[in-house]
Amino acid sequence: MANSAQTQELVYLVTGGCGFLGEHVVRMLLQREPRLRELRIFDLHLGPWLEELKTGPVQVTAIQGDVTQAHEVAAAVAGAHVVIHTAGLVDVFGKTSPETIHEVNVQGTQNVIEACVQTGTRFLIYTSSMEVVGPNIKGQPFYRGNENTPYEAVHRHPYPCSKALAERLVLEANGREVLGGLPLVTCALRPTGIYGEGHQIMKDFYHQGLRLGGRLFRAIPASVEHGRVYVGNVAWMHVLVARELEHRAALMGGQVYFCYDNSPYKSYEDFNMEFLGPCGLRLVGTRPLMPYWLLVLLAALNTLLQWLLRPLLLYAPLLNPYTLAVANTTFTVSTDKARRHFGYEPLFSWEESRTRTIRWVRTAEGSA
Numbered sequence: 365m366a367n368s369a370q371t372q373e374l375v376y377l378v379t380g381g382c383g384f385l386g387e388h389v390v391r392m393l394l395q396r397e398p399r400l401r402e403l404r405i406f407d408l409h410l411g412p413w414l415e416e417l418k419t420g421p422v423q424v425t426a427i428q429g430d431v432t433q434a435h436e437v438a439a440a441v442a443g444a445h446v447v448i449h450t451a452g453l454v455d456v457f458g459k460t461s462p463e464t465i466h467e468v469n470v471q472g473t474q475n476v477i478e479a480c481v482q483t484g485t486r487f488l489i490y491t492s493s494m495e496v497v498g499p500n501i502k503g504q505p506f507y508r509g510n511e512n513t514p515y516e517a518v519h520r521h522p523y524p525c526s527k528a529l530a531e532r533l534v535l536e537a538n539g540r541e542v543l544g545g546l547p548l549v550t551c552a553l554r555p556t557g558i559y560g561e562g563h564q565i566m567k568d569f570y571h572q573g574l575r576l577g578g579r580l581f582r583a584i585p586a587s588v589e590h591g592r593v594y595v596g597n598v599a600w601m602h603v604l605v606a607r608e609l610e611h612r613a614a615l616m617g618g619q620v621y622f623c624y625d626n627s628p629y630k631s632y633e634d635f636n637m638e639f640l641g642p643c644g645l646r647l648v649g650t651r652p653l654m655p656y657w658l659l660v661l662l663a664a665l666n667t668l669l670q671w672l673l674r675p676l677l678l679y680a681p682l683l684n685p686y687t688l689a690v691a692n693t694t695f696t697v698s699t700d701k702a703r704r705h706f707g708y709e710p711l712f713s714w715e716e717s718r719t720r721t722i723r724w725v726r727t728a729e730g731s732a
């Protein structure tokens with residue numbers, strides 16, 4: 365860790381800094397980057413909690429802006445030493461159009477890259493996703509794979525397509541000359557399913573369970589393993605990469621890293637129960653309570669209902685053909701590339717991650 369005697373001279377920009385992951389990255393930077401002079405938080409929707417951050421020694425600049433607007437991005441990036449680009453539409457529920465997902469996730473990322481080049485920012489970290497790899501449209505499992513594991517990364521859904529395109533833009537931009545004549549250094553981090561304080565889907569499951577009398581019903585076989593990673597460790601990896609990218613540019617530039625920690629490999633539902641169980645919910649069934657073909661039918665029905673109801677209201681349930689396919693396909697990573705390349709070790713143990721998440725769900729109970 366850089367010693368605190370170091371002068372505070374760096375300017376960081378976090379796009380999507382008010383999101384689930386973004387907020388943790390912002391708070392982690394303020395806690396663990398002693399060289400920070402200014403922290404810019406760029407987001408379409410600024411959170412009220414930002415005000416509490418403005419009382420510390422670091423200048424916190426909240427910027428309400430849209431990554432699809434190149435001029436807004438350039439104004440926010442100008443003068444920054446490091447950009448951490450987490451902003452994006454994480455929509456696998458059909459809430460927004462494919463065009464909008466592309467515009468935000470791909471064109472927005474291109475705007476960030478061009479802003480770095482035009483204004484002279486040299487270090488860009490992109491929050492990619494496991495979904496850049498899979499599960500693919502064939503539903504092939506990815507079992508404890510790493511960054512070099514061969515896998516046919518073929519997608520059709522707008523979200524993974526957009527993340528894959530954006531990641532490629534970021535990696536291809538590595539080495540481009542920025543204003544001032546020095547090279548841009550980029551890398552991409554691929555979290556698996558992030559959990560922790562602020563995870564809206566976890567809250568949705570919790571509220572669903574409360575509505576069903578404290579029960580959730582198993583839909584996916586327990587044997588289907590899903591990789592999950594605690595949000596605090598994902599944030600820590602972003603902070604560490606940002607710190608190490610300058611003097612390890614030759615090794616890290618243009619690289620991708622899965623985000624991982626010591627969270628156990630479990631099915632998506634069993635993993636969620638690690639937190640929802642201590643909060644009073646019970647997962648009914650040791651095996652799926654209904655046949656898979658019926659789930660497929662219900663998922664298709666949800667898609668039809670979403671389409672029919674769209675003129676009246678947004679109907680976006682958790683179950684749709686894509687989420688069912690992802691939930692039902694093993695996707696876990698086992699790698700140490702981040703440790704080998706920049707000394708990453710999880711900041712939070714599994715026990716700490718679990719305790720923090722349970723504590724948060726319990727507070728969410730009040731907001732049911």
Ligand SMILES: NC(=O)c1ccc[n+]([C@@H]2O[C@H](COP(=O)([O-])OP(=O)(O)OC[C@H]3O[C@@H](n4cnc5c(N)ncnc54)[C@H](O)[C@@H]3O)[C@@H](O)[C@H]2O)c1
Pocket residue numbers: 379380381382383384385386406407408409429430431432450451452453454468472491492493494527554555556557558559
């Ligand atoms: N949540 C996960 O499990 C997960 C896993 C892997 C990767 N990721 C990636 O991490 C990043 C953050 O995801 P999250 O789960 O925190 O999502 P989130 O929706 O909580 O946060 C995204 C943030 O981006 C902002 N944003 C959206 N469109 C914008 C625009 N046009 N201009 C400016 N800001 C905009 C939103 O307001 C929000 O604050 C995304 O890029 C996502 O693809 C998430």
Ligand SMILES: CC(C)[C@@H](O)CC[C@@H](C)[C@H]1CC[C@H]2[C@@H]3[C@H](O)C=C4C[C@@H](O)CC[C@]4(C)[C@H]3CC[C@]12C
Pocket residue numbers: 454456492493494495556557558565583584632633682683686687688690691
């Ligand atoms: C209704 C049941 C079938 C239930 O089990 C569905 C769960 C489903 C909503 C989730 C299962 C796997 C999740 C995805 C995974 O954790 C990784 C993701 C990558 C990230 O970039 C964005 C979020 C997500 C797509 C995540 C979304 C929810 C699931 C599909």
